Amino acid sequence: MDYTEDILKYLSTRSQFADVRYMNSTTRSYSYRNGQFDGQNRSDGSGYAVRCVNNSIAMSFFNDSNFPSMKSKLENLIYNSRKDGKHKIDISGGIKTSWNELGKKKVADTPDSCKIEFIKDMDRIMGESGASVRFTNIMDTNVNESYANSSGSSISGEYSRIYFSYMAGISDSGSFEESSEEYGSTSGYEFIDSLNFAELIGNDIRTLKASIHGGKVAPGKYDLVVGPSISGIVAHESAGHPMEYDRIIGREAAQAGGSFIGAGREEQRVGSMYVNVIDDPSIKGSFGYYAYDDEGIKSGKRYLYRNGFADTYIHNRESAAIAGQKANGGGRSSDWDMEPLARMSTTYIEPGEQSPEELIESVKHGIYMKNFTEWNIDDTRFYEKYVGKEAYLIENGKITSMVRRPVLETTTVNFYSSVDGSANDLTFHAGLCGKGDPEQGVPVWMGGPHIRLRNVYMK
Amino acid sequence: MEIENFVKEVSKICDEFTINIEDGVTDEVRFSQNSIDLNNSWSSPSYNIFVARGKKTAELSFESLEPGEAQLKILHDMLEIAPENPDFYGINPVKYNYHGNQNYHNVDLYDIAGELIQGSLDGGSEKAAGLAYLDHTRNRIITPWNDQEYYNSGLEIVVRAFRGSNSGQEALHFGEGSMESANPYNTGMAAAKTASMSDKTVSINEGRYDVVFSPYTIGTVLSYNVGFLSYYSINAGLSPFIGKIGKQIASENVTIYDDPLNGSGVGYRPVDEEGTATGKLNLIENGLLKTYMHSYSTGKQSGNQSTGNAGIMDPAPWQLHMSPGNSTPEDMIGSIKSGLFINNAWYTRFQDESNGIFSTVPRDGVFLIKDGEIAGNVSGIRISDSILNILKNVVEVSREEKYVKWWDEIAPSIMPYAMVKNVNITKGF
Secondary structure, eight states: OOOHHHHHHHHHTTOSEEEEEEEEEEEEEEEEETTEEEEEEEEEEEEEEEEEESSSEEEEEEOOSSHHHHHHHHHHHHHHHTSSSOOOOOOOOOOEEEEEEOOSSOGGGSOHHHHHHHHHHHHHHHHHTTOSEEEEEEEEEEEEEEEEETTSOEEEEEEEEEEEEEEEEEEETTEEEEEEEEEEEESOTHHHHHSOHHHHHHHHHHHHHHHTTOBOOOSEEEEEEEOHHHHHHHHIIIIIGGGBHHHHTTTTTTTTOOOSSOTTOTTOBOSOTTOOEEEOTTOTTOTTOOSBOTTSOBOOOEEEEETTEEOOOBOOHHHHHHHTSOOOSOEEOSSTTSOOEEOOSEEEEOOOSBOHHHHHHTOSEEEEEOOEEEEEEOTTSOEEEEEESSEEEEETTEEEEEESSOEEEEEHHHHHHTEEEEBSOOEEEEEEEEETTTTEEEEEEEEEOOEEEEEEEEO | OOHHHHHHHHHHHOSEEEEEEEEEEEEEEEEETTEEEEEEEEEOOEEEEEEEETTEEEEEEEEOSSOOHHHHHHHHHHHHHOOBOTTOOOOOOOOOOOOOOOOOOOOOHHHHHHHHHHHHHHTTOSEEEEEEEEEEEEEEEEOSSOEEEEEEEEEEEEEEEEETTEEEEEEEEEETTTGGGOOHHHHHHHHHHHHTSOSOBOOOOSEEEEEEEOHHHHHHHHHHHGGGGBHHHHHHTOOTTTTOTTSBOSOTTOOEEEOTTOTTSTTOOSBOTTSOBOOOEEEEETTEEOOOBOOHHHHHHHTOOOOSOOOSSSOOOSSEEEOOOSBOHHHHHHHOSEEEEEEEEEEEEEEETTTTEEEEEEEEEEEEEETTEEEEEOOSEEEEEEHHHHHHTEEEEEEEEEEEEETTTEEEEEEEEEEEEEEEEEEOO
16 A cells, blocks of 8 residues: 555655655566576565655655654654754655566566576686686666655655676686676666677677787777776766765765865866767666656756756756756655765766767877776765777877777876867666765666877876 | 564575664755755665575665565575575574664764864864764574664764865764764864965975875775775685784774674674674784684684674674774874875775785875975875785874764774874875
8 A cells, every 4th residue: 555645645744855755676687607506685675765854854764664653753754854854855846656677588487497597507608718816797776666745745666677797707827817797778678689798798709718818908098999898987077976965065975075166167278179078868778867856856868968068067956056046956865765966877978079080090199998897086076987898099090909908097187188189989887876874876877989089198 | 474474484485584674764964065966865765685405595785664575585586596506505593692782872963064174164164064963773694594673873974174275174983982082173174274274285206105194094094995804805815814813914003893882883794794793893903914704704714703793604893993002193104204195085995905916096185294294195006015014014093083974984983193104105296
């Protein structure tokens, strides 16, 4: 039985604004390791996330099965919301709709045996390609969600997500290299059919093996061409995160940190005129896809950086009200018992017109870093590091010898200011983005084309 | 369905099982810019059930007031489709008796948040952000051989104090045995003191430095690396500690043990996930690697005993404790001609887990030390090194230790200050 209306009615005369989200999710996960089945897990979660706003904002998470037992929790919620604190929130409402994205090959219709057979097959391919350490995992999630608020919104959504990841380690000549990759989609299992994983994984491991014999980069200035997985992680880490407005106002300062971009600094220059970075939750099939966010706000495309300048912040209801703006569909919770935070979904560098080959042709002395292993960034999202996984020297416009673990350690503004060209091959990679306390990992895509940077320091 | 009946029904569909039940209330108050952001309150029972039929295994977690037929059918169906898991060697059949904590302490989280903010402001900061958690949990572990219950109370406080572009942070935890000793005002003051250690900003070159790691910095480094001492990692072939039992893997100044019976921390855990009584477990003793962490299954697989660290398939520590030494952080800083003091770090990522090679990003108080004194704030640097190098180069450990836990970066642990020689520091260009 759904108690959303009862909860809202109870809070209507006791709050300035209230909303109720009910979520029911099932996640199934299967793993293989080094040629053998490594276990299966299932997680079922369901419950109410109730938010009450008076002198401050309070949330309560419970899954009682009858309304009378909820009342003491609602009373406690109201009591806490009357304490002093921040209480600005975008109270927009009036939306009544529903949406779903379950794909064609629905999770419910896909036998467990198919999923297990798939990861077993991927493990075999990894082994045949030379990986001695092998982990594979496939996971699917089905979510039913309803949202209602005291401003008249009532929205329901249903979706499924598919996630596949692997880690491979190779030992050769006394050295070790490893690779981890993630793939995901908001869809059914047709996503797994849409990619040639056997070829992707086989190629990844064979180049990993070759990279062990690559030379070291002589430290110095190079032109650098990076592949889509690097432009994607850069878009996520140093455009998406610093444009989350809750970070900018310090809401995450004691955990994920702040932002080098300040409040009211939309006109701040962050890079060259070639830099456009977008966050768009409405891309169908993307891992972070949603039609309406977890606060009942319609999703849509936003330019985070436009022509090298900071442009549009990512907002949830709370951060938007503090900024004096409207929520723009960035309110996401990783599970039923988590508060909605200002989050990314699909963040990408806008592609250009050239081919990747054309970008490389104009490089006399450079490095092509196709993808990465280790990476991290400081909590203001300004100082970042990416270590190359598959990388080569470029000499006179041609890709030549392989180099091992080249390091780009730079700043966000240096990176984006050095960009002078983007290719036309926009590609997305999946990931789980962490933020909040308790930490919430939400599914995202990170994307971009090959891009070229001039005169950056590599080591 | 009553839990006793549910247990009977579970036992009919499998050979072995563990049922872990957590029931309680958790409250959180978050604050930033010196005022309250939000109160979160959670109250729902959660179940984690592991079942095995021969070498077929399945794990189900769910939140519900009572488990029932639906969960039984799910477990049955999962076992039906499961391939054999060759690395599963059973659940511990030994019967244990123990007594867990049963005392609750209550505190007002709004008062605590207010004291964290006020202490921070009185200590010289301009603004503070952070949180306080209070957790009361009843835990019950049921297996075919054990049915055990214990209670946990825990308080966590986190405050980051800002002074201009500089900051300092404290993140402490208190178990039932120490909750009354929490002093949030002084904790706020301490964070502000770190933020105020220097108003000067300096730049450094890349290179090897002698570094004073705060309890938070050593805590995050060990939290990210201790999984390599799980037999799961050893068996998978992905650990820098493979084949190193009985070998000197750290300087003789390093003793690290799991400390689950220390009720002064939130990592208090008298029994593991399969009903095995826990106890102090020396992992590294004066630099020697003593043991990997085991469940009954991984112990049996490798010819060892359980160390009380189940996770049945992937053993893990409950409350890591690095033994204190004889030094003080002041003495360490005073003894360094040219080095660094790093108060915290985050975003640890590996490029080579087989050799433990990683980097992590210092934050919340990063200082150059010149001629034994703090000479300025440093930004934009990384610790880019390996766990083996860091452990081997610990030259001093402090008497003072802190109960540290922060976000998902530092697991509940008890850590001293440590001085580490020749740490590789890199920076961006």
